[in-house]
Amino acid sequence: MTAPTPTQAKLLMPMADYVLENGLQTASLRPLAKAAGTSDRMLIYHFDSKDVLLGHIMRFIAEQMATGLATTLSSTGPMPAHTLLTRVWDLAQRSEMRRTLRIWLELTSMAARGDDTTQAVAQDIADRFLDWTAAHLKTPTLAPVVLTHFEGLVVLQEAGRADVANQSLAALKDILGER
Amino acid sequence: MTAPTPTQAKLLMPMADYVLENGLQTASLRPLAKAAGTSDRMLIYHFDSKDVLLGHIMRFIAEQMATGLATTLSSTGPMPAHTLLTRVWDLAQRSEMRRTLRIWLELTSMAARGDDTTQAVAQDIADRFLDWTAAHLKTPTLAPVVLTHFEGLVVLQEAGRADVANQSLAALKDILGER
DNA sequence: ACAAAAATGTAGCACATGCTACAATCCTGA
DNA sequence: TCAGGATTGTAGCATGTGCTACATTTTTGT
Known part of the structure; x- marks a missing residue:
């Protein structure tokens, strides 16, 4: 929960980048340290434990996603x-x-079984998605529907059925009309 | 890809159950063996490698899901x-x-980065979902939309925003009407 | 200037992982 | 019956994991 110190902040960017490229599950201390140009020893020194470290990385990525959405x-x-x-x-x-x-x-699939931090971050990101969606809709009440559908599209795409996702998008156009 | 032998089949059920209860990522040989009442040595003997074993388990679960849907x-x-x-x-x-x-x-989040087996199983399950959905719809053309939305609901629920999922469901009722 | 604190490097521990070597047992068919 | 394959148990290896002990250097406050 605590905000990152300046020293931590400098390490977070390259590590977040590593995670974005290689996934959360496979993110162990030594590769993360290498990505940040330091040692595993130093990561523990600065972040106390791997759990805390991953918490910071997840929050950093969440923040990155939020500012990405904002712009x-x-x-x-x-x-x-x-x-x-x-x-x-x-x-x-x-x-x-x-x-x-x-x-x-x-992150979502981890949150289902994960610790409090993971769940909190997942929830936080979902909330930001929802707010951002509502802010861009002519009918903000539709935000949950739009968000839900978007999440579904992502799942289908990653499951290798981008074609179904596109069909879904096309069909929804007729249904939603100009709302 | 090869169908399980009888010996393998007997081991698969308890292992699938273990995976369903504890997740795929944390499924290592020794716990799986314990769940199946055997040893890691035997699992490798019967399945050659962990990758092959996990492939069988995933297919087994997929089959289970399919028959579950069918009934x-x-x-x-x-x-x-x-x-x-x-x-x-x-x-x-x-x-x-x-x-x-x-x-x-x-499985979906693994498929995004995973090997061919994982991707194939994920795609297979998605296909079965889609077929099943179409078979139960008055307007089968809507199957992609319904499936997409359902996947989205699942994501939001696991992200800890079941409330948003429910709002979405309610809003969609008005939009879809009697189609 | 200098003692205290912060920061870092090197080495390694204890444990879990996938997998293997080797020997022993069980079961089958001729 | 009994040779040969199928099956299993015991022990362990090599590697990767999070984390720590200890010594050393660098920085900081007075």
């Missing part, structure tokens, strides 16, 4: 649900966004 | 999209179903 479509006004969904889906195809969403999925 | 709502005719979604969502609240869906999420 995305920031200049556009509220739009119909389907327009927003389509635009976000386009963005989600960009490789940098995909790896972020992949971590988000991984 | 679920089997006596009911085709129904409107929202009715089906609501019914399935109710079923998903049952603890035995929830742990299955949890594994499904975990």
